[in-house]
Amino acid sequence: xxxxxxxxxxxxxxxxxxxxxxxxxxxxxxxxxxxxxxxxxxxxxxxxxxxxxxxxxxxxxxxxxxxxxxxxxxxxxxxxxxxxxxxxxxxxxxxxxxxxxxxxxxxxxxxxxxxxxxxxxxxxxxxxxxxxxxxxxxxxxxxxxxxxxxxxxxxxxxxx
Numbered sequence: 694x695x696x697x698x699x700x701x702x703x704x705x706x707x708x709x710x711x712x713x714x715x716x717x718x719x720x721x722x723x724x725x726x727x728x729x730x731x732x733x734x735x736x737x738x739x740x741x742x743x744x745x746x747x748x749x750x751x752x753x754x755x756x757x758x759x760x761x762x763x764x765x766x767x768x769x770x771x772x773x774x775x776x777x778x779x780x781x782x783x784x785x786x787x788x789x790x791x792x793x794x795x796x797x798x799x800x801x802x803x804x805x806x807x808x809x810x811x812x813x814x815x816x817x818x819x820x821x822x823x824x825x826x827x828x829x830x831x832x833x834x835x836x837x838x839x840x841x842x843x844x845x846x847x848x849x850x851x852x853x
Contacts, residue, residue: 697740701733705741708752708767717767718759727756727763734765745795801828 708717721727734754742749750770757766779787797818804814811829814820820828 697733697736698730701730701737704765704767705734705737705752708754708769709748711752711767711769713769715769718757719765719767721763721765724756724763727765730765731756734767797824798828805829 704717704719711717719730721730731754738749738752738754753768753770755766755768757764777789777791779789781787801814801818801820804817814829815825818824
C-alpha cells in the first residue's frame with residue numbers, strides 16, 4: 694500500500710479541529726483528482742485509528758459535486774461510538790454515554806495536578822475500584838477526619 698499524499702495529512706489535521714457542525718470542502722480540478730484525494734484521506738483516517746479509534750471514527754470524507762465542480766468534503770459524523778441508548782422494561786429509552794478512557798485519564802491527571810484530594814476525585818469521577826488502582830495508584834490511606842484506611846472503608850464512607 695502506498696503512502697498517502699502529505700496534503701491529505703494536513704487536511705486531516707484541520708478536520709480534527711472541526712466542531713460538530715462544521716465541514717471542510719476541498720476543491721479539486723477533476724473527478725480523478727477527487728478520487729485520489731478521497732482515497733488518501735481515507736488512508737490517513739485508517740492510520741490514525743491505530744492511535745485514537747474514537748477520534749478517527751468521528752471524521753469522514755466523501756466526494757461531492759457542488760456548482761458542477763468536484764470537491765472532497767471532510768466532516769464530523771453526527772453519531773458517536775460513545776453514545777448509546779438503553780430501553781428499559783417500561784419502554785422508555787435512556788441515553789448512555791461512555792467516556793473515552795484517555796479523556797478520563799486526562800481529567801484525573803489534571804485533578805491530581807490541582808491537588809484535589811483522592812476521595813473527591815473518586816466521588817466526582819465515579820471511579821470503580823479497578824479505575825482507582827489504575828488512575829490513582831494503590832490508595833492505602835486517606836487524609837480525612839473519619840480515618841479511612843482502605844479502599845473498602847473508603848467505599849462505605851462515600852456511600853454514607
